[in-house]
Amino acid sequence: MKISIIGVGLIGGSMALKLREKNIASFIYGIDNSQQHINEALDLKIIDAGADLEQGIKDSDLIILAIPVDAARKLLPNVLDLVSDQQTVMDAGSTKAGIVGAVKNHPKRSRFVAFHPMWGTENNGPKSAIAESFAGKAGVICNKEESAEDALNIVENIVNALEMHPIYMNAEDHDIHTAYISHISHITSYALANTVLEKEREEETIFQLASSGFSSTVRLAKSHPEMWVPIFKQNKENVLDVLNEHITQLRKFKSALEKENFEYLEELITNANRIRGILR
Amino acid sequence: MKISIIGVGLIGGSMALKLREKNIASFIYGIDNSQQHINEALDLKIIDAGADLEQGIKDSDLIILAIPVDAARKLLPNVLDLVSDQQTVMDAGSTKAGIVGAVKNHPKRSRFVAFHPMWGTENNGPKSAIAESFAGKAGVICNKEESAEDALNIVENIVNALEMHPIYMNAEDHDIHTAYISHISHITSYALANTVLEKEREEETIFQLASSGFSSTVRLAKSHPEMWVPIFKQNKENVLDVLNEHITQLRKFKSALEKENFEYLEELITNANRIRGILR
Structure with a gap:
């Protein structure tokens, strides 16, 4: 054809x-x-x-x-x-x-x-x-x-x-699921790149030290705004829902660390490990 | 030897x-x-x-x-x-x-x-x-x-x-750099997994839809607490610094979306894209 x-x-x-x-x-x-x-x-x-x-x-x-x-x-x-x-x-x-x-x-x-x-x-x-x-x-x-x-x-x-x-x-269900499974990963990755670029002024050090773990987490931060701004715009409500939840989850880690509640920290990590059963 | x-x-x-x-x-x-x-x-x-x-x-x-x-x-x-x-x-x-x-x-x-x-x-x-x-x-x-x-x-x-x-x-410099370049990636990844597991109850859907981007961002969430709780414990102050900055950066995305300030969103993404020059 x-x-x-x-x-x-x-x-x-x-x-x-x-x-x-x-x-x-x-x-x-x-x-x-x-x-x-x-x-x-x-x-x-x-x-x-x-x-x-x-x-x-x-x-x-x-x-x-x-x-x-x-x-x-x-x-x-x-x-x-x-x-x-x-x-x-x-x-x-x-x-x-x-x-x-x-x-x-x-x-x-x-x-x-x-x-x-x-x-x-x-x-x-x-x-x-x-x-x-x-x-x-x-x-x-x-x-x-x-x-x-x-x-x-x-x-x-x-x-x-x-x-x-x-x-x-x-289409509505699709947009909810992709907010979780794709769109939020990009925001996290962009924010992570901005965090490192903001605080870590020694770019040479980033380059030399960056481990494979870091590279895979920030890989998506290389994605272009021409593609992604329109996606976030069209899926605004769902992405905001997930982003709010994500910030809440990060705050739990912050709180566990601040209070030196390492049992809670372990609990949070053990819960996250459940992703092993879903993503192989 | x-x-x-x-x-x-x-x-x-x-x-x-x-x-x-x-x-x-x-x-x-x-x-x-x-x-x-x-x-x-x-x-x-x-x-x-x-x-x-x-x-x-x-x-x-x-x-x-x-x-x-x-x-x-x-x-x-x-x-x-x-x-x-x-x-x-x-x-x-x-x-x-x-x-x-x-x-x-x-x-x-x-x-x-x-x-x-x-x-x-x-x-x-x-x-x-x-x-x-x-x-x-x-x-x-x-x-x-x-x-x-x-x-x-x-x-x-x-x-x-x-x-x-x-x-x-x-050793002190090492612990600051690794907080940025390795430890925060793990927290982000754990929190992302917890976000998805919290909200996305349909595990089958995660499994079926998960794209390569999502997998690479949550890969680190499979890492074991036996290794990572002690790391966060020993590097608590640096990790908290970076985590606070990361939450601040995520809030900028949240604010740009809430206010529908898509120019600002583009700016945030374009800034994150600078990581391209550092990580190849």
Whole structure:
């Protein structure tokens, strides 16, 4: 099938590579505001040609939106305006209630399937794209009852080709879960980086001493604001809920230390260790 | 040389494997309260024989303490009581002011070299030991002027054999830096795990949705209290300083979100991105 990928970055690029490898994509158009990204994606054989929005959509069976969530929410109604009942549109955004709400009453709503692959890195741009990124991860499809059956089938085939396991939920539940399982990790990581940068003026010391534990905890702090500010904006209420709870949990550690209540400290840590049973 | 390793766990076991591989160790005694660890270490050829403390020390050129920092601090004076001026003792603990203070006036102080390899994982026990663990990481030696030159040389050779790069600092500075670069990461990770476990009752959902980003941020929350409570205890003041700063930094994110001040949010994230230049 012919595919247009709007936003040829980490996610769009990785999907393109895998869908080509699996012979799902016979031809891939790249649509991107950044000519540099188009050129890089051409060089890396991620896409076959650059295109403008109308031209790309017109000639594609499937259109994948892989741009920041605020831009996707704004653009999706225009994309749906341009598609026929033989075409399918999917997104790949990290928040779902906003985008689903934006097209709720759109006459072509049923051509759209709301999707979120549970994978990402702190890098961006087509050069970061990796075909095997998604394998073994969850591919969340939201509000499937609002999509036409044939459109849903196409996206399920894509999920399958990406070697992800599909999970179905409604957009509101998705946004609550991702606040816990993805969004808060980023805030913690950013705040941790800022803590260290604020207090630890000797950057050379950070660099020399940083252990693997520190690196893995602050890795996400390298993630770009262009992607993450819109996510926090769209998922504000849920993220604030989790952030408040997280600050409460940190205060328990603070209190245990201040009061030298090391039994309580041990209890807090033992409770946290339960994550071993859930994440292997 | 003959080496006694007190505490045949992740760190002690990994050192043993590497020192044998490099032909530094001709014979390794394992000294451990856990007979199971001794047996596992024998099976894995990490050690050549189990020994009790006196017997192992008597027959060793080098004694390595690799037990939790509270136990090490308590045991080190007894170990030094047993050594001659031809023997060397080193530790591998994550806090340094306490242990250095505990032997400050010991008549055999100069036989001891305070050491901290900047590596660890969330696992423990001899089965977690990996010979190549330390390569490329920092090996911190504290208060080297309090050690005899020959003892220091022996430990520097060990650091070299572990393929670490040596860094020298005083114990107080070490404890400040590690509060930032290692200890706070663990508290954040524990608190994050507790946040998710508190709010996200659907453990199956965590398991299914958890992305690579979440896993890397909570990985450290699997670390055991037996190791970490003593570290937080010994480095209480520094850890509290950093924890207070970290809560302040998190509150900035909270405030930016509550006030919908997305420019400020972007600023906070852009500042955190500076960690890119420091950690590659």
